[in-house]
Amino acid sequence: MSVMIQVFQTARDTKDRLTEKDPLTFKAEISGLPSVLVDAQHRFQTIEGFGGSFTESSADTFYKMSPEVRAEILRAYFDPQNGNGYNLCRTHINSSDFSLGNYAYTETPGDVELKHFSIARDRRQLIPMIKEATRVAGQPIKLLATPWSPPAWMKTNGQMNQGGKLKPEYRDVWARYYVRFVEEYKREGLPVWGLSVQNEPQAVQTWDSCIYTGEEERDFVRDHLGPTLEQAGLLGRVKLLIWDHNRDLLYERAKVVYDDPKAARYVWGAAFHWYMGDNFENVQLTHDAFPDKQLLFTEGCVEGGPHIDGWDVGERYGHSMLQDLNHWTVGWVDWNLLLDERGGPNHKGNYCSAPLMADVSKGTLYYHNSYYYLGQITRFVRPGAQRIVSASTLDALETAAFINADGQIAVVVLNRTEKSVNFALKYNGLAALAESPAHSISTFRFLAG
Numbered sequence: 001m002s003v004m005i006q007v008f009q010t011a012r013d014t015k016d017r018l019t020e021k022d023p024l025t026f027k028a029e030i031s032g033l034p035s036v037l038v039d040a041q042h043r044f045q046t047i048e049g050f051g052g053s054f055t056e057s058s059a060d061t062f063y064k065m066s067p068e069v070r071a072e073i074l075r076a077y078f079d080p081q082n083g084n085g086y087n088l089c090r091t092h093i094n095s096s097d098f099s100l101g102n103y104a105y106t107e108t109p110g111d112v113e114l115k116h117f118s119i120a121r122d123r124r125q126l127i128p129m130i131k132e133a134t135r136v137a138g139q140p141i142k143l144l145a146t147p148w149s150p151p152a153w154m155k156t157n158g159q160m161n162q163g164g165k166l167k168p169e170y171r172d173v174w175a176r177y178y179v180r181f182v183e184e185y186k187r188e189g190l191p192v193w194g195l196s197v198q199n200e201p202q203a204v205q206t207w208d209s210c211i212y213t214g215e216e217e218r219d220f221v222r223d224h225l226g227p228t229l230e231q232a233g234l235l236g237r238v239k240l241l242i243w244d245h246n247r248d249l250l251y252e253r254a255k256v257v258y259d260d261p262k263a264a265r266y267v268w269g270a271a272f273h274w275y276m277g278d279n280f281e282n283v284q285l286t287h288d289a290f291p292d293k294q295l296l297f298t299e300g301c302v303e304g305g306p307h308i309d310g311w312d313v314g315e316r317y318g319h320s321m322l323q324d325l326n327h328w329t330v331g332w333v334d335w336n337l338l339l340d341e342r343g344g345p346n347h348k349g350n351y352c353s354a355p356l357m358a359d360v361s362k363g364t365l366y367y368h369n370s371y372y373y374l375g376q377i378t379r380f381v382r383p384g385a386q387r388i389v390s391a392s393t394l395d396a397l398e399t400a401a402f403i404n405a406d407g408q409i410a411v412v413v414l415n416r417t418e419k420s421v422n423f424a425l426k427y428n429g430l431a432a433l434a435e436s437p438a439h440s441i442s443t444f445r446f447l448a449g
Contacts, residue, residue: 002025002026002027003026003427003430003446003449004023004024004025004446005023005024005025005026005425005432005444005445006020006023006444006445006446007022007023007024007443007444007445008020008021008376008379008380008442008443008445009021009437009440009441009442009443010369010372010373010375010376010440010441010442011438011439011440011441012311012369012438012439012440013438013439016440017367017369017372018372018375018376018379024425024432024433024434024444025432026427026428026430026431026432026446027430027431027432028431029424029429029430029431030431030432030433033422033423033424033433034392034393034394034397034421034422034423034424035392035423035424035425035426035431036390036392036393036397036411036413036423036424036426036434037389037390037391037426037427038389038401038409038411038426038427039388039389039390039391039427040388040389040409040448041388041389042388042389043387043388043403044386044387044388045328045329045330045386046330046384046385046386047325047330047331047381047382047383047384047385047387047402048088048142048294048296048330048331049086049087049088049142050084050085050086050088050331050332050333050374050377050378051077051087051088051089051331051333051334051378052077052086052089052090052333052334052335052336052337052354053089053090053091053092053299053333053334053336053337054089054090054091054126054129054130054133054337055091055092055098055099055336055337056092056095056096056098056099056100056121056125056126057098057099057100057339057344057345057346058098058129058336058337058338059125059126059128060100060345061338061339061340061345061358061360062125062129062337062338062358063125063128063129064340064358065358065360065363065365069358069364069365072365073338073356073358074133074136075136076356076367076371077133077337078133078137079136079137080138083136083375083379084371084374084375084378084379085137085378085379085382086133086137086141086378087137087139087141087142087383088141088144088193088333088383089130089133089142089144089333089337090143090144090146090298090333091126091130091143091144091146092145092146092147092148092199093105093145093148093177093178094147094148094149094150094151094160094208095148095149095160095208096148096199096208097205097207097208097348097350098335098336098345098346098350099208099347100347101347102152102159102160102161102347103121104149104150104152104160105117105118105119105151105177105180105181106118106151107151107152107153108153110153111153114177114180117177117184119181119184119185119188123188127188127190130143130190131188134190140190140191142193142194143185143190143192143193143194144193144194144195144196144241144271144296144333145181145182145192145195145196146195146196146198146199146298147178147199148160148199148207148208148209148210149161149164149208149209150166150170150174150177154167154170154174155167160208161206161207161208161209161348162204162205162206162209163203163205163209163210163211164209164210164211165210165211165212165216166210166212166220171220171223171224172224172228174224175220175224175227175228175229176228178195178228178229179228179229179232179234182195182232182238192238193238193239194238194239194240194241194268195229195238196240196241196242196243196244196271196298197212197217197225197240197241197242197244198210198217198244199244199245199299200245200246201217201243201244201245202245202249203245205348206348206350207346207347207348207350214252214253214256214257215256217242217243217253217256218256218257218260218263219263221240221257221263221267222262222263222266225240225266226263226265226266227266229266230266239268239269239294240266240267241267241268241269241270241296241298242254242257242270242271243270243271243272244273244298245272245273246272246273246274246275246276246279247272247274247278247279247282247283248276248277248279248282249282250270250272250282250283250286251282251285251286251289253270254270254286254289254290254293255289255290258289264293267293268293268294269293269294269330270294270295270296271296271297271298272295272296272297272298273297273298273299273300274297274299274300274320275300275303278320280323280326280327281327283295283324283327283328283329284327284328287328295324295327295328295329295330296330296331296332296333297320297321297324297331297333298333299333299334299335300334300335301334301335301352301353301354302316302352302353302370303350303352303353304351305342305343305351305352305353306339306341306342306343306353307368308366308368311369311439313353313368313369313370314368314369314370314372314373314441315373315414315416315439315441316370317334317370317373317374318373318377318398318412318414318416318441319398319414319416321374322377322399322412322414325377325387325400326387326400332377334354334355334374335352335354336352337354337356338354338356338357338358339352339353339354339357340358340359341359341360341361343357353368353370354368355367355368355370355374356368356371372441376412376441376442376443377443379443380404380410380443380445381402381404381410381412382404382405384405385402385404385405385410386402386403387400387402388402388403388409389401390411390412392413394421394423396415396417396419396421396436397413397414397415397421397423397436398414398415398416399411399412399413399414400412403448407447407448408445408446408447408448409427409445409447409448410443410444410445411425411443411444411445412441412442412444413436413441413442413443413444414436414440414441415436415437415438415439415440415442416439417438417439418438418439420435420436420437422434422435423435423436425444427446427449428449
């Protein structure tokens with residue numbers, strides 16, 4: 001009995017962008033070719049989902065566009081049938097660099113009872129955008145919320161920018177601040193799925209930032225944030241993540257917290273970014289040493305402003321996603337969903353690329369190839385899917401495979417080389433003759449047999 005394989009492809013120097021190609025069929029074994037072997041018998045982590053980040057900059061750009069373009073943006077990202085099917089997204093508590101300026105929910109010095117706490121600024125554009133996206137998604141979006149900095153009055157340097165630390169006397173009120181955020185967003189009909197302790201706790205930035213050592217983060221979780229979440233009835237219902245910085249120190253920072261049982265009991269997993277080296281082995285090591293804790297990629301973008309037509313942008317996404325997933329990551333969250341033609345707005349000039357970029361003056365939308373590379377995975381690997389074996393015999397063919405809850409298998413093959421590769425896609429003792437064009441990403445989908 002033959003099994004039909006659907007093929008979807010994005011490739012440089014072609015018009016293929018998530019394009020469905022002619023189907024393939026499994027037949028007898030093929031010898032003499034490189035191969036990608038798929039084995040659904042061995043299963044690994046379950047996927048939470050994929051998405052991008054709702055920032056004030058994204059929302060500001062979004063609402064400068066026409067209703068028709070806004071609808072296109074939401075379909076492109078959140079439509080589960082005709083878009084990338086995003087279901088897991090990040091946002092910021094207080095301001096980030098991708099805000100229009102520094103702000104906090106209470107800027108009244110000494111407001112330890114949070115009497116002046118207000119998310120009114122988020123209600124202007126950020127919350128409406130999240131609500132519109134939720135409607136298009138057709139289900140609640142798993143929302144991960146992260147602070148870039150406490151209010152200036154809580155910090156040793158008296159400002160939200162330039163690093164600084166949380167003053168010891170404000171640890172309890174800062175812990176209650178997270179709970180208050182969760183409660184206020186719940187009142188807006190937006191349940192918070194997860195919290196991370198601090199964005200990039202080792203980076204002193206000219207924008208919103210706050211520094212924690214591993215021991216300081218551990219102690220804050222163990223003695224303040226964890227107990228406060230538990231007392232509020234949020235422990236377990238809201239997932240708590242540590243680190244939220246680059247892969248280079250992922251294992252080292254996770255170990256500090258996880259080796260303390262009293263701190264570890266509050267923590268669901270570790271979040272990480274890509275801005276240093278690849279260091280994928282550190283993702284694997286963190287899983288191997290602490291298999292009961294989860295791993296989540298929470299931020300990545302190509303820095304330095306727009307990178308129009310740079311094919312390496314998409315390839316960076318594809319390479320990172322496949323390698324992170326192959327090393328036990330349960331989800332992958334891009335940075336800004338949308339930026340303007342400069343790669344902003346950004347209140348400190350830290351311009352970056354996003355998969356969708358809007359020319360506000362012209363009212364037009366530009367799709368980076370990164371959008372399609374993301375879609376080659378997110379459209380076919382759905383929440384609840386499990387990673388399965390996908391073994392390549394060639395370094396040139398990077399691959400990962402998953403089985404969805406409906407029995408559909410998705411095999412993703414990435415080729416970042418200058419040469420097209422013919423290979424045998426093998427499954428259950430059968431094989432199909434497949435091609436991976438130069439500088440392409442392909443998804444092969446078929447029903448498990």
